[in-house]
Amino acid sequence: MNLQPVPLDKAYRLLNHGPTVILSAAHGGRESAMSASWVGLFDFDPAKITAIIDRAAYTRRLIEESGYLGVQVPFAAQVAQVVALGSTSGRDNPHKLADCSIKTFYPEGHRTPLIKGCAAYLICRLIPEPHNQENYDLFLAEAVAAWADARVFRDGHWHFDDVGDELKTLHYVAGGQFYRIGSGLNVGHSSG
Secondary structure, eight states: OOEEEOOTTTGGGGTTTOOOEEEEEEETTEEEEEEESOEEEEEETTEEEEEEOOTTOHHHHHHHHHSEEEEEEOBGGGHHHHHHHHHOOTTTOTTHHHHTTOOEEOOTTOOSOEETTOSEEEEEEEEOOHHHHHHHOEEEEEEEEEEEETTTEETTEEOGGGSOGGGSBEEEEETTEEEEOOOOOOOSOOOO
């Protein structure tokens, strides 16, 4: 992996293009991960995210118990893993990650597992909002660390036009249909 740290004031850019993500967490000696499409941003310095996580998801329990979650942006080449993680429950299968060919790693100083081989990563601290979590399955979290693969994200920007389709990000539409991010369209230079 060619991971480089991403400054927290630029970490929102890792999710700003609306990719499908994988959420991960660990607690009490158990790790789990799940695919998620309903993850967005609500602040940028540092990045703060929203995530809709169904109460039936085992990963949700680990997020609530640990107070942290990993957010990874998978490459298009990982689509089979994304589908498998979204189709299997860690509650029913304690070997879910191994069965989905998932290998994890723990960045130094963090107790949240991350999935090897992704385009970008955030570790986020849960912002407890029991009413939203219980009534709407809505979770809020703040980025405490971020990294990205320098082949596709460097100098605070994505560089998808420089790589093949396997290194582009996934975007879920519905009914099993994904798209890879398309070509860039530069309409002028913006600061930041």
